[in-house]
Amino acid sequence: MPEYVIARLVAALNSRGKTVKGSKVLVIGLAFKPDVDDMRESPAFTLMDMITALGGEVAYYDPHIPVIGPTRERGQWTGKRSIVWDRSGISEFDAVVISTAHSTIDYGELAQSADCIVDTRNAMAAVPTRSGQVWKA
DSSP, X not given: OHHHHHHHHHHHHHTTTOOSTTOEEEEEOOSSSTTOOXXXXXXXXXXXXXXXXXXXXXXXXOTTOSBOOOOSSOGGGTTOBOOOOOHHHHTTOSEEEEXXXXXXXXXXXXXXXXXXXXXXXXXXXXXXXXXXXXXXX
């Protein structure tokens, strides 16, 4: 599935005249499942690796994982910190990828802040959005 998500991200950015290379991408949800702090075997790491390999700049937001701890497989991410949830900060990203749908995230505020959202968890289904703003993956 990560390849499909990246293909949707590429399409979403292309629709805005952008490429992944040089784009700032925010991954929301680093945890393996909603509302926990367990990041073992999380597909978010694969997405972050793939975005970086395509030349994108990656940040993440996860209210349950403020700092990525050491892991055997993903040591390059050790010490990376979650961004602070802030409307103006979120609006600086070219795209947002929802990897894990935590219940504490304000998806309405995300819709007001982000222009391009790739939703892998259907988290935006009940949120009013603009046409072309949300890409399902």
